Amino acid sequence: MILLDTIVSEATPPLKGAISIIRMSGKLSFDILSKMVDKDINSLKPRYMYYASIYQDKDDKSSLIDKSMFVIFKGKNSYTGEDSVEFYVHGSRIIVSQIVQACCKYGARQALGGEFTQKAFYNGKMDLAEAEAVNQLINAQTLRSKNFALKTLEGTSSKYIQKMKEKINMIEAEIEVNIDYPEYDDEDELIEKVSKLVPELINQAKKLVKDSKQTIYLFNGVNIAIIGEPNVGKSTLLNKILGKDKAIVTNIPGTTRDVVEGEKEVEGILYHFYDTAGIRSADDQIEQIGIEKSYEIAKQADIILVLSDKKDFQNEIKTLGISEIIKDKPSLFISTKKDLFGEDKQADISISKDDENLVDLFNLINKKLDITSKEDEGFSSQREIDILNKFVEELESILIDIKLGMKIDIVEIKLVEASSLLDSLLSVESTMEDIYQTIFKHFCVGK
Numbered sequence: 167m168i169l170l171d172t173i174v175s176e177a178t179p180p181l182k183g184a185i186s187i188i189r190m191s192g193k194l195s196f197d198i199l200s201k202m203v204d205k206d207i208n209s210l211k212p213r214y215m216y217y218a219s220i221y222q223d224k225d226d227k228s229s230l231i232d233k234s235m236f237v238i239f240k241g242k243n244s245y246t247g248e249d250s251v252e253f254y255v256h257g258s259r260i261i262v263s264q265i266v267q268a269c270c271k272y273g274a275r276q277a278l279g280g281e282f283t284q285k286a287f288y289n290g291k292m293d294l295a296e297a298e299a300v301n302q303l304i305n306a307q308t309l310r311s312k313n314f315a316l317k318t319l320e321g322t323s324s325k326y327i328q329k330m331k332e333k334i335n336m337i338e339a340e341i342e343v344n345i346d347y348p349e350y351d352d353e354d355e356l357i358e359k360v361s362k363l364v365p366e367l368i369n370q371a372k373k374l375v376k377d378s379k380q381t382i383y384l385f386n387g388v389n390i391a392i393i394g395e396p397n398v399g400k401s402t403l404l405n406k407i408l409g410k411d412k413a414i415v416t417n418i419p420g421t422t423r424d425v426v427e428g429e430k431e432v433e434g435i436l437y438h439f440y441d442t443a444g445i446r447s448a449d450d451q452i453e454q455i456g457i458e459k460s461y462e463i464a465k466q467a468d469i470i471l472v473l474s475d476k477k478d479f480q481n482e483i484k485t486l487g488i489s490e491i492i493k494d495k496p497s498l499f500i501s502t503k504k505d506l507f508g509e510d511k512q513a514d515i516s517i518s519k520d521d522e523n524l525v526d527l528f529n530l531i532n533k534k535l536d537i538t539s540k541e542d543e544g545f546s547s548q549r550e551i552d553i554l555n556k557f558v559e560e561l562e563s564i565l566i567d568i569k570l571g572m573k574i575d576i577v578e579i580k581l582v583e584a585s586s587l588l589d590s591l592l593s594v595e596s597t598m599e600d601i602y603q604t605i606f607k608h609f610c611v612g613k
């Protein structure tokens with residue numbers, strides 16, 4: 167992956183359609199275009215739609231590919247920050263591949279997923295948070311997640327981080343002066359300032375982590391495993407949530423043998439439910455495989471709903487053999503068949519198949535996972551959360567150093583490190599390959 171290369175790829179999905187868009191970016195773009203259309207490229211206006219015959223080789227009129235539109239973008243005024251061309255052709259697979267082939271023949275190469283946005287990042291058109299938001303915007307599945315991605319694209323989270331960074335920089339500058347001019351010895355005063363600022367930053371970063379965890383759910387959805395013994399009403403609950411008979415329900419224990427999935431959107435969050443085979447010691451080989459899957463699903467879920475109609479969840483956890491799984495994972499105890507057996511005060515909630523609605527259940531899930539309906543903020547990838555957590559750790563160690571009476575120059579070193587962590591939320595000093603692996607490879611080709 168070489169950033170100076172001229173790259174080309176289809177930007178629309180690889181399907182037959184009315185129009186397909188092909189995007190090319192890099193310093194050879196206009197040169198390549200000049201070999202494919204019979205126009206004086208230097209006289210073309212940027213961001214202006216032209217109609218033209220597009221050839222594999224404009225000097226060979228029998229090599230006509232399509233009669234269609236194209237636009238040129240110059241340098242900084244393009245998505246990538248470098249000369250670019252977009253072709254709007256008839257949406258035939260053959261036309262698209264001929265255009266891409268012709269561009270490659272004259273010096274471009276096929277773009278990798280996310281490479282256009284990567285160019286935009288390296289050419290200073292956007293920071294990393296914004297680049298990630300582009301991908302999230304494309305992948306958004308609910309209106310709420312789309313709106314959040316748009317907000318990030320405007321740089322809301324980046325501005326927040328920049329403000330935190332400015333505060334650190336200001337205090338760093340004061341410490342520098344103190345180190346350079348020891349005659350103005352105000353070390354105690356500086357330590358006091360740092361002791362005041364650091365907890366403030368820790369709180370801000372922790373809040374950002376909490377908000378960011380919520381936004382991860384906003385983009386990835388929430389994975390919910392429905393677990394329990396046979397016949398407790400797992401499939402009945404799934405069907406009720408989905409409002410349709412997705413899973414088979416009978417009074418025969420062991421009805422569900424495979425995992426049955428269903429999706430429900432509530433207030434802009436997608437909840438993915440996984441109804442599983444009832445857990446018991448089964449002789450039937452197919453049922454056994456199903457039960458193994460139930461454990462796998464429970465391990466992978468964000469939250470586990472443990473269903474039981476026995477009013478003894480402590481015992482139920484043992485019977486199901488899930489104590490290890492639920493030790494470090496959010497879970498809710500749901501007592502079923504309330505109409506037959508009444509409320510269970512030990513459970514988080516008691517339900518019955520005739521309940522009017524499941525608002526209370528969704529509220530409980532949200533509470534357990536810290537999901538709120540307030541305005542979405544923060545970042546939206548695990549990479550960013552990990553960096554913020556490291557930032558908090560670094561700052562907490564500064565507070566310990568101060569308690570131990572460390573000198574201000576030691577504290578400063580750690581402040582610089584903390585500040586560079588904030589940098590890595592917006593831009594990265596690591597290798598191009600690292601960045602590609604962590605961020606851009608998740609993009610689709612053409613973006």
Ligand SMILES: Nc1nc2c(ncn2[C@@H]2O[C@H](COP(=O)(O)OP(=O)(O)OP(=O)(O)O)[C@@H](O)[C@H]2O)c(=O)[nH]1
Pocket residue numbers: 394395396397398399400401402403414415416417418419420421422423442443444445502503504505506517518519520
């Ligand atoms: N009265 C009453 N019956 C219920 C309730 N929920 C489920 N049932 C009945 O209990 C039986 C089992 O329900 P399922 O939803 O199939 O139970 P399951 O947990 O999916 O069972 P397996 O797939 O065998 O693990 C069915 O006959 C349901 O109609 C309830 O709230 N009240």
Ligand SMILES: [Mg+2]
Pocket residue numbers: 400401402413414415421422441442444
């Ligand atoms: Mg079932």
